[in-house]
Amino acid sequence: MSIQSAGTRRNTPLSMRRLTAAASLAVIGSLALAACGSSGDAAAGSADKITVWHYFSDANQVKVMDDYADMFEKTHDGVTVENVFVPYDQMNSKLISAAGAKTGPDVVVFNGADAGTLALGGALAPMDTQWDAYADKDQFPESVVHSLDGVTYAVQGYVNLLGLWYNADILAEIGVEPPTTIDELESDMAAAKDAGYSGITLSGLPQSQGEWQAFPWLSTEGFTYEAPDAAALEAGLARARGWVEDGYLTQEAVTWDQTVPFQKFAAGGVAFAQNGNWQMGTAASDAKFKYGVVPLPLGDDGQVYLGGEAEGIGSFAKNPDLAWEYLEGTYFSADGQIVAVNNVGSLPSRADAGQDPAVTDNELLKPFAETIVRFGANYPSSVIPAAAVADVQLTMGQTWSAVLGGQKSPADAATSAVATIDGLLKK
Incomplete structure (x- = not known):
């Protein structure tokens, strides 16, 4: 049990009987050590802009998107990140419709359970080449890597429950x-x-x-x-x-x-x-x-389902290489995952980020870590x-x-x- 007093701002981090053990243990092991926008139909941009579609309306979740944009723009001079809000219940249909018209966003942030649906609908680009070459991929459990027929289409930067x-x-x-x-x-x-x-x-x-x-x-x-x-x-x-x-x-x-x-x-x-x-x-x-x-x-x-948003590259991204650099520097980086922890409270998917004090010192995260062990279920x-x-x-x-x-x-x-x-x- 954990209790927090109102008005005390803490560094609180973002939005299966299996998530495989590796994902659970990365977070739970570290906790144990410590305790015992615009809207609508915008398409991808020009050579100096990438668009990121998401469905967040909560102010803290929107702040994560804004912080990621700032992080990326500071390390990529002249590049602009445009965060585009798409309502949750319209995300899949808009992505698949856009792909049918050979357009759409550079980066997609979506319900991880929908990875198969979006891949089958042609809305996500394969990420095998980028993911296989990613130096830090060993920090991620296989359970947060979304594949279909052996092809990787998206990865989760965090876990929610x-x-x-x-x-x-x-x-x-x-x-x-x-x-x-x-x-x-x-x-x-x-x-x-x-x-x-x-x-x-x-x-x-x-x-x-x-x-x-x-x-x-x-x-x-x-x-x-x-x-x-x-x-x-x-x-x-x-x-x-x-x-x-x-x-x-x-x-x-x-x-x-x-x-x-x-x-x-x-x-x-x-x-x-x-x-x-x-x-x-x-x-x-x-x-x-x-x-x-x-x-x-x-x-x-x-x-209790273990879910969270997955991140992928749009199948008709105009800047797929820049889109990958964005993901690598934000959602998939250790620093980026701690941004999500501090603003919202999501559990990092990286093993090293799961050992950060922002996670291990957070009393409110412990009941969620306990839930992973006791009730965690695959989603879907x-x-x-x-x-x-x-x-x-x-x-x-x-x-x-x-x-x-x-x-x-x-x-x-x-x-x-x-x-x-x-x-x-x-x-």
Whole structure:
């Protein structure tokens, strides 16, 4: 457990039962040693400019992009980096559409789980030549290198995952400790509601962000993609719908991406937030109360995706060599990964960066490191064919959202979703 007082600005760093052990151990081993824009359709630029497409709206995540631009421009005289905001739910379609028109960005920062989808859609250029020649590639575990049919298309500069943030002031007022089981969580939310507070914030969007946030609660009831079971899925959906019916979770969550729920939590008046390590910067700058993080209170079967953004080169980049130099000097460099740590709170993917004091001295990162060991799960599941990832995530996100919003019963939603997923897994 870790608690941080509001108003104290810390150097808090950016946004599988397997992420392979190497990725986990690079961070967890170092922690153990310490503790025990513009928008839209812009295409790539001229010889002295590169464009970087991203979907960040949180101020701290945008600052990382701005800091990277500054880093690169200072070492490349006369070069301009243009960061281009593309909404999360439009990123893949815009990238694939741009590739179809033989245009697009120089650099792409995207949901790592979508690497296969984008590669199959022709939106990413192969990076084998650059990656194989990269002197520091041994600092990265294979699990953050995204390949399809033996071809490397992108690499993650960091790892992100979910935990349970809590308002320590509210918990002290209602006389409870941070929960370690779901029963304790629900009891705490009931007490918070009785005291006039909201119980929890999370995302219920009907797309991949919803699936990302739903999976821990579904998996703890025994649902997996290896053997999709409608009864297990129904149990997970029914529990979450109960939170809405009991008044712990607002039904407005179906309209929230992962940024909005944390903004609601940081504003005060909410006991818990299911959100990620990348929110540390927002917590430090916005929360006016004591807060902390614990692992999500899941059962033995619970799983938490290990994700984060991957970075690649657009398939029709006008400056692919300069794009690689940008990635090498920002996302993939040790110094660049610490920029992301300090601004946002992401876990570095480089082994050496994982041993930096910015990581090892950060109490808030320890619960996330513990989660990697206890609950870490591949994102996406390795049993989902690359061509089916987007459809599976969409199906589950829509299912989660429909139940939270009351459009479908847990039983009907689970039966329909499992039938669809079974067909997608056979692609």
